[in-house]
Amino acid sequence: MPGERMGKLLVGALLLFLVLLPLFSGRYLPYVVVQILVLALFAMGFNLLLGYTGLLSFGQAGFFAIGAYACAKLLLVVPSLPLGVAAGVLAGSLAAAFLGVLCVRHTRIYFSMLTLSFGMMIYSLAWKWREVTGGDDGLVGIPRAPVGIPGLFEISMGPMTHYYYFVLAVSVGAILLLRRLVRSPFVLILKGIRDSENRACFSGIPVRKYKLTAFVLAGAYAALAGSLVPPLESTVTPPLAHWTHSAEPVLVTLLGGIYSFSGPMVGAACFYLLKDFIVRFTQYWLICFGSIIVILVLLFRGGLVIFFQEKVLGFLGAKTARGAGRG
Amino acid sequence: MLEKLVFQGLIGLNLAMYLWLLSAGLTLVFGVLGVLNFAHGSLFMLGAYLAFTFYGKLGLSFGVSVLFSLAGVGLIGAILERFFFRRIYNLEVPYQLILTFGFILIFDDLVKMVWGGVAMIPPMPAFLDGSLLVMGRPFPVYNLFIILFGIAVALFLWFALERTWWGRTVRASAFDREMASAIGVDIPRIFTLVFVLAAMLAALGGALGTPVRVVAPGIGTAMIIQAFVITVIGGLGNLKGAFVGALIVGVLTAYGILLFPVFELFIIFVVMGAVLMLKPEGLFAK
Secondary structure (H helix, E strand, O other), X not given: OHHHHHHHHHHHHHHHHHHHHHHHOOOHHHHHHHHHHHHHHHHHHHHHHHHHHOOOOOOHHHHHHHHHHHHHHHHHHOOOHHHHHHHHHHHHHHHHHHHHHHHOOOOHHXXXXXXXXXXXXXXXXXXXXXXXHOHHHOEEOOOXXXXXXXXXXXXXXXXXXXXXXXXXXXXXXXXXXXXXXXXXXXXXXXXXXXXXXXXXXHOOOOHHHHHHHHHHHHHHHHXXXXXXXXXXXXXXXXXXXXXXXXXXXXXXXXXXXXOOOOHHHHHXXXXXXXXXXXXXXXXXXXXXXXXHHHHHHHHOOOOHHXXXXXXXXXXXXXXXXXXXXXX | OHHXXXXXXXXXXXXXXXXXXXXXXXXXXXXXXXXXXXXXXHHHHHHHHHHHHHHHHOOOOHHHHHHHHHHHHHHHHHHHHHHOHHHOOOOXXXXXXXXXXXXXXXXXXXXXXXXXXXXXXXXXXHHHOOXXXXXXXXXXXXXXXXXXXXXHHHHHHHHHHHHOHXXXXXXXXXXXXXXXXXXXXXXXXXXXXXXXHHHHHHHHHHHHHOOXXXXXXXXXXXXXXXXXXXXXXXXXXXXXXXXXXXXXXXHHHHHHXXXXXXXXXXXXXXXXXXXXXXXXXXXXXX
C-alpha cells in the first residue's frame, strides 16, 4: 500500500531530522522538541484510555505531577537520572492503581467526574502539603543528574544536547513499546470494551481488570512525561497538577485524532507551536484553547491525522492509481 | 464542645445550601437532557460576577441585582443550549463531556478578561446584616436566611416537578424522549427551559453567595468538584439524592475544616470512596 510506505518514509525522515537537529540548531529548538516529546508521551498515554478504551480522564495532570514530584524528590537525594525517572514512573503507576480501583468501578460519565475530582485532590495536596511538596514555591534546585553505572561509566547531562538525546531515546523507546502494545490482543480487548462493554462482559472478559490496567498504563505514561520535566526546568510547582494542565492531552489528542496511533504525537507538535504562537499576542490563552475544543467537537471530530490520510493521501493515491492505469 | 459542634453544623448547613443549588441544576440537566455539564460550575461563577457587578459596582439593591443576575445567566444558558448543547445530544459521551469541559476554559478566562483576576467581596445588604445568638455565639442572620432559602427552593422544585402539568411533561420527556414527543410534547422547548432553569439555579447560588463568599475566578471549578462528590454520593439524576448529598458534603466539610484544617478536602473524598466501594450507584438510586 503506497500510504503505508509513505508513512514509514515520513517517520524515518523525521527520526533522522531529530537525531541531526542539535548539530545545526541553537539551544532553543532542542528545548522545544523536548517539550513536544513530553506532551506527546502525556497524550499517548491519555489516548490509550480515550481512543482505545473509550474512557475520558480529566485528571491525568495529577499523575504527571506525581511523576514530576517523585523524580524531583529522588534527584535531590540521589544524583542519578534513570533512577529519578524510574521513581517517577513507579510513583505515578502506584497512584493510578490506587485511584483507578475507585474510578473504573462505575459508568464512563462517573469515570470522567472522578478523574477530574482526584486530579484536583492531588493539586490541593501539592499546594497544601508544604513539608513534602514545598507548597506554592514547589521544589527548586533540582540537578540534571548524570546517566551511568557507578564505577563503570557516567555521561553528564549538563549540556542541553545530552539531555535532548536522553529524552529522545526514552521517548522513542516508550512510543515503540506502546506501538507493540497497541498491536497486541490486550488492546484488541480494550477496543472491544470501548465498542460494547456489555458484549465484552458476556464473552467472559473481566472488564474492570482491563480498564484498570489501561488506567495504570496511562498513569505510567503521564508520570514518565512528568518525570522528564524537573531535570529540564530544575523546578516543579503545583500548576503541573492543575486541571487546566489535564485539559492539554484532551485537546492534543482531539486535534491529532483519537482513532489513530500517531494522532497524539501530531497533535502535540501542532498544539505546542499553536500555543507558542498565541501567547505572543494575548495572555488569555485558555479562551482560545476552549474555543478550539468546542470547534473541534462540533465540526472536526476526526482529527488531523485521519484528515491527512483520507483527504491528502487519498487524493494522491487516486491520482497515482489513475496515472498507473493510463500507463 | 457540644456548642462548638452545633455551631459548626450550622455553618455546614449553610455551605450545603449553596452546594444544593448547584447540584440541583447539574442533576436536573443530566436527568432530562442526558448530558453531564462540566461547565455548570462556571454558571455559578457567572451568577456571582453578574450579581457583584449590579450590586457592588453599580449600587443597585441586592434583590434586584440577584434577579438581574438570574436573567443574565438564564440568557447565557439559553444560548448555550440552543446553539451548542443541542448539537451534541446524539454524539458519543466523551465528545459531549469534552465540549462542556471546553466551556469551563472559555468562561474562566472570559471572567478574568472582563473582571480581572483579583478576588472581590462586596458589602453585606443592610436588611440582612446582623446576627443571632446560637448556643451563646453570634450566627449571621444572612446565613440563616440562606438555609431557609435553600429549603424553600427544594420545596418549590418538588412542587413544580411533582404537582404541576409542566413538571409532568418534563418527567415524561426524561423518562422516554420519543414517546413524549409522539404524544405532542415539544421536546426541544422542554430541553431549553430545563437548561435555563438549571442555569438560573446555579446563578442563584453564586449570586446569593456574593456578600459572604469571595468572588474570584476559579470558584466555579472548586464548587463543581464538590457537586460531583455530591452526585456520586446521592446518585446521578436524582434530586432527593442531590439534596441529601449536599447536606452530607456541606456538614462534613465544615467539620473537616475544624478537625483537619489543611486536608479538609480529604474527608469528603474518603466518604465518596466509601460510597463507591459499598454502593457505587449512589445512596438514593432507584
